[in-house]
Amino acid sequence: MAAPDPLPSPQRRGRPRSAAADRAILAATRAALVEVGWSRLTMGEVAHRAGVAKTTLYRRWAAKSELVLDAVAVLFDELELPDRGCLRADVEGVVLSFAALLRRPETKTALMAVLAESTTDQALRARIREAIVDRQKRLVLDGRSRAQQRGELPPDPPDAAETARVVDLIFDVIAGAVVHRSLVSDCPVDEAWARQFATLLLEGLSTVSSAPGGDASEGDTQPEEHPRG
Amino acid sequence: MAAPDPLPSPQRRGRPRSAAADRAILAATRAALVEVGWSRLTMGEVAHRAGVAKTTLYRRWAAKSELVLDAVAVLFDELELPDRGCLRADVEGVVLSFAALLRRPETKTALMAVLAESTTDQALRARIREAIVDRQKRLVLDGRSRAQQRGELPPDPPDAAETARVVDLIFDVIAGAVVHRSLVSDCPVDEAWARQFATLLLEGLSTVSSAPGGDASEGDTQPEEHPRG
Amino acid sequence: MAAPDPLPSPQRRGRPRSAAADRAILAATRAALVEVGWSRLTMGEVAHRAGVAKTTLYRRWAAKSELVLDAVAVLFDELELPDRGCLRADVEGVVLSFAALLRRPETKTALMAVLAESTTDQALRARIREAIVDRQKRLVLDGRSRAQQRGELPPDPPDAAETARVVDLIFDVIAGAVVHRSLVSDCPVDEAWARQFATLLLEGLSTVSSAPGGDASEGDTQPEEHPRG
Amino acid sequence: MAAPDPLPSPQRRGRPRSAAADRAILAATRAALVEVGWSRLTMGEVAHRAGVAKTTLYRRWAAKSELVLDAVAVLFDELELPDRGCLRADVEGVVLSFAALLRRPETKTALMAVLAESTTDQALRARIREAIVDRQKRLVLDGRSRAQQRGELPPDPPDAAETARVVDLIFDVIAGAVVHRSLVSDCPVDEAWARQFATLLLEGLSTVSSAPGGDASEGDTQPEEHPRG
């Protein structure tokens, strides 16, 4: 996420770009997002807040959506998943911290706007995957391998593609539920909801993990082994 | 969905508003959305396509987002949940038909854009709930009561609020997962994914339904009784 | 100037037009002209002030310029030329009273605006002549015949067309000078200026009257016979 | 007439304004005036004809009237008063060339419209004086001093203010008469009229010049010395 956009070209002729300007611009973008939202956010206003000329913005980012994506992507990287001792606690933890991130006005407004823009912009879609989606799957991977080490989940199946499918599914279910609850249903994601959601998720999780493709099998699920903290 | 926006005031003075204009505007909005997407959609273009003056648009809708919301909300009402014989099949069915709806360009671009706008507009948020969210919960309610009649799910608990919480949760999980998979992860929602998702959901569903709040109880869940169609 | 515009059609079918509406509209037009001037005067505003629907305006006048012309033409008819005893005094009198009329905001604003409009509208030009120009020539004719009776000016030449030419010339010189001083040079038309103008006009008047066509002749001019007073 | 409107601020920061745009805009304004007249002249049309954005117009001129004033003022500067040998010929010459200027559609429509606008706009009034009125008084001054050198008119009186009053009076009488004849009476200003007007003016001119304030004096006027050419 360091370099903003284009080819800083290996040859180092002329005055180098100002790193301070980069930082000021991204900070100004976040600040402006909080105050006016996406649709009233203008490049001119960002430039003014950052104490920078519009030229300087356009030299780095080709469009508003790319600038905003870079400005908020770093916030997603702040998400952490500390080991809370058991899978259920980890799930509730990630739900709550993701929800906290989505409560920040710059995050929620930017995320949905950039996604809206991406529905008609293939390049932006790729950039979102790279900057946000793929990077956050680490949380699912971490939690999952931790649970496997604890014996809460069976080890990876031999088919790596199957593993990827399950990870993707879990990621979409968790992230999707939190986003939908927060931004569409417009209801709070609090501890009670997180608990209820974790229950829903877990009671089926071992099954789906051990029987991917959905052949609905063995009753070795033992939810009573993972009481929530 | 009948009246677009304002108070046409009960007393009938002056020329009445043209219902034909209403219809033409909403149709033109959908058509334009398909062709140019949200961000390049202009009120002037909609008016032109509808054969209507811009004034006529602004008399009815105060902002682009409200117009677009009304234009696409009716598409969500077209969602049906026919009885497919068992809960698993119903879940897969609703997932696939919702995904099909989200594949339509006007739906996906409009939905995300309106949601983005709503993050800084309380009134719009309420309007979205009323026009889309609350109306689609009927699908969850229908499917659930059908499953209860079949004996696939336990009857409603005495606490009505608890029922509402569970319905909301299921709704957010299903809709959120489909939206996230489709628009964020940018992956196809096909039959395989629907099957996998249904498995994940169902293996825990009876549990969470019978033990809301997540006290993780009796193991009478018998998923093998509901093989997918 | 009584009937406003269109065919009051002798056949008297249905509800007759309201004469009160006519009066209210013209008065409202004058009042609005004073307050907002020509370019910001709108038909809607006039209708509102007059307590009348726009339809009622358009049923009577086809355009803003015609309405305004009718509204102010009546003011010009109020000009009087009382006998002040000698030609010089009559000239000064008409100059001052015409200037007073042009000081009224509705008059000056309307006159120039209607003239501007008339430069690209032949029909309006004719209407102005009929409603204002030709009607005010009576002042020149009155003053001239009075001066002839007093012996201050020679009697009409046998050629009637020549008389008309001279009357037109005098009219244009007097009216033009007052309008130009008032509205173009933007200087006050006071008694001193009127005196000076009358001197300029009179010292040549008998000559030009007796020797039309400008053959610049006999020195029998006797300005000392007509002291101002 | 050089700089159009605002303060381009002495320090030269940013891209300088395009002088070519200035010229194109004024030319486009004159062309559009000829074709559509004042009331149908739109800023957008001028901008389009000039190949310029509307912004560029508004950056220089605050209102249509100011733009049009600047566009036509230069036409007035083209008026010349060549020495025709005697005062009478000079008067007829200036009358005819001023009338020719007023026959141009852009001039007549613009002049009256701007004057109409100026009746409710003090700043515009000042601007008109500066751009047109005061600049054209040079014609009167030139003709007058030439006549004085020829001995057709007495030298300036010791009181400079008195001289100014007389010059203003003559200017208003000449310009006013021509404008009134052309645009109000809507009659042609031809050589015959010019001759008649010059006779009217001259027979009194030496008197009013030598006896300002109008004390009607010495009979040394010798019009027969200045036969028209």
Added chain:
DNA sequence: TGGTAAACGAGACGGTACGTCCGGTCTTCAG
């Protein structure tokens, strides 16, 4: 240490769309 090439601020540029206003027409209901 002086040249040079790029980045910088400022702001004008050609555009597009905005949301409003007004002109003139029409369609309703009430008299």
Added chain:
DNA sequence: CTGAAGACCGGACGTACCGTCTCGTTTACCA
């Protein structure tokens, strides 16, 4: 049929931003 009310289409308004383009001015490198 008139009149008030007000919706209708069309089109100009003046503004706000867009993304680009000069300008004149730094600023770092490299010769």
